[in-house]
Amino acid sequence: xxxxxxxxxxxxxxxxxxxxxxxxxxxxxxxxxxxxxxxxxxxxxxxxxxxxxxxxxxxxxxxxxxxxxxxxxxxxxxxxxxxxxxxxxxxxxxxxxxxxxxxxxxxxxxxxxxxxxxxxxxxxxxxxxxxxxxxxxxxxxxxxxxxxxxxxxxxxxxxxxxxxxxxxxxxxxxxxxxxxxxxxxxxxxxxxxxxxxxxxxxxxxxxxxxxxxxxxxxxxxxxxxxxxxxxxxxxxxxxxxxxxxxxxxxxxxxxxxxxxxxxxxxxxxxxxxxxxxxxxxxxxxxxxxxxxxxxxxxxxxxxxxxxxxxxxxxxxxxxxxxxxxxxxxxxxxxxxxxxxxxxxxxxxxxxxxxxxxxxxxxxxxxxxxxx
Amino acid sequence: xxxxxxxxxxxxxxxxxxxxxxxxxxxxxxxxxxxxxxxxxxxxxxxxxxxxxxxxxxxxxxxxxxxxxxxxxxxxxxxxxxxxxxxxxxxxxx
Numbered sequence: 001x002x003x004x005x006x007x008x009x010x011x012x013x014x015x016x017x018x019x020x021x022x023x024x025x026x027x028x029x030x031x032x033x034x035x036x037x038x039x040x041x042x043x044x045x046x047x048x049x050x051x052x053x054x055x056x057x058x059x060x061x062x063x064x065x066x067x068x069x070x071x072x073x074x075x076x077x078x079x080x081x082x083x084x085x086x087x088x089x090x091x092x093x094x095x096x097x098x099x100x101x102x103x104x105x106x107x108x109x110x111x112x113x114x115x116x117x118x119x120x121x122x123x124x125x126x127x128x129x130x131x132x133x134x135x136x137x138x139x140x141x142x143x144x145x146x147x148x149x150x151x152x153x154x155x156x157x158x159x160x161x162x163x164x165x166x167x168x169x170x171x172x173x174x175x176x177x178x179x180x181x182x183x184x185x186x187x188x189x190x191x192x193x194x195x196x197x198x199x200x201x202x203x204x205x206x207x208x209x210x211x212x213x214x215x216x217x218x219x220x221x222x223x224x225x226x227x228x229x230x231x232x233x234x235x236x237x238x239x240x241x242x243x244x245x246x247x248x249x250x251x252x253x254x255x256x257x258x259x260x261x262x263x264x265x266x267x268x269x270x271x272x273x274x275x276x277x278x279x280x281x282x283x284x285x286x287x288x289x290x291x292x293x294x295x296x297x298x299x300x301x302x303x304x305x306x307x308x309x310x311x312x313x314x315x316x317x318x319x320x321x322x323x324x325x326x327x328x329x330x331x332x333x334x335x336x337x338x339x340x341x342x343x344x345x346x347x348x349x350x351x352x353x354x355x356x357x358x359x360x361x362x363x364x365x366x367x368x369x370x371x
Numbered sequence: 372x373x374x375x376x377x378x379x380x381x382x383x384x385x386x387x388x389x390x391x392x393x394x395x396x397x398x399x400x401x402x403x404x405x406x407x408x409x410x411x412x413x414x415x416x417x418x419x420x421x422x423x424x425x426x427x428x429x430x431x432x433x434x435x436x437x438x439x440x441x442x443x444x445x446x447x448x449x450x451x452x453x454x455x456x457x458x459x460x461x462x463x464x465x
Contacts, residue, residue, distance in 0.1 A: 045393065065395065065408070072390045072397040073406035080401050163404030 024060035035231030038071040075113035090203035103206035119168035126173035147333030176222040179316035180295040213239040217267035225302030236271040262291035
């Protein structure tokens with residue numbers, strides 16, 4: 001039996017034994033690679049009362065218990081940081097919405113520690129970005145060394161270390177970077193108007209469930225080369241499973257309006273393949289049927305080099321001025337960023353530093369992503 | 372730091388949180404990141420510490436009533452447990 005298939009069934013609670021050739025440690029390692037180690041440990045520890053002694057929990061209960069203890073401890077630290085973050089935005093009256101794992105952990109998972117995450121994604125209105133950065137600075141977050149892009153990137157990155165845990169915040173003013181995905185999904189006002197509260201996080205709010213589903217479907221394709229990563233597919237599974245038929249039909253219509261029908265169909269189909277997600281064929285057909293000509297569909301299947309993504313961005317950009325801005329942001333980042341990566345370069349030599357950066361970075365743009 | 376004895380009082384520092392987990396529990400100091408996994412007995416002792424407002428003697432008396440073990444042995448185990456948590460910043464003697 002395929003190990004990945006077994007892992008999906010184990011998380012679903014549909015199998016209670018290890019397949020031949022897979023040890024408990026290997027099962028846990030595979031689950032960790034896919035971000036579902038806490039989900040596996042949680043499911044497997046419930047098997048220990050069962051007579052089946054081939055379950056991983058029966059063979060390695062301590063390893064599974066330790067996985068959960070660590071997940072609980074890390075989650076407690078992350079939750080404390082998250083409350084501080086969302087309270088600070090609320091106190092300063094800068095509207096923000098949590099998206100992806102940080103929100104789903106509290107809205108769709110049985111217990112938040114089952115949804116591990118390495119960062120917190122927060123969406124704000126583009127025009128409030130300076131204020132938002134001020135709020136982050138106030139509570140100790142420092143911006144990573146990165147160019148000041150507006151079009152080439154949809155987010156800025158901040159980190160802070162507390163109690164030995166690095167806490168990262170991705171501050172978005174659009175949902176994903178590639179221009180092929182720009183559009184109605186980036187309308188912050190519309191996202192806020194449909195948003196919902198996250199009661200266990202105080203003042204925090206997150207996007208509506210069907211917006212969350214669209215973001216989950218799009219993110220894995222737009223930013224991660226359509227990679228099969230079980231945690232993201234489990235997010236999609238939980239969101240789609242909690243939706244009614246009418247919700248999913250409305251979702252299909254919105255995905256099509258955002259020109260993300262094919263990408264959404266792809267992600268839902270993968271979730272269904274892995275976790276038997278209850279998505280009716282009609283919904284997938286509706287998504288596929290209206291997907292003709294979607295530039296985002298080019299990202300399905302992955303394998304895109306940076307140069308392919310940049311080329312898709314240039315084609316998808318709405319105006320020539322936007323295309324020029326894209327090219328400038330990629331090739332000529334601001335002097336402050338250049339000085340941070342070439343700290344010993346005198347100001348008069350900065351033009352040479354730009355040339356050096358372009359020449360040195362060129363091979364990376366033509367490299368195929370690891371499959 | 373005063374030695375922790377049966378008549379000591381302890382309190383849970385503000386930065387320490389307790390999360391139950393299927394019969395076990397995790398104690399975490401949010402300030403230091405240090406955490407402890409508690410088994411079922413440790414979890415019960417922690418609950419008694421909170422219930423008895425930090426009185427080690429009251430916790431011990433409750434344990435004598437609840438557990439089928441020699442009182443001297445329970446005292447020894449309880450003090451070792453509390454001292455370890457105190458040393459890790461998960462409990463404070465006062």
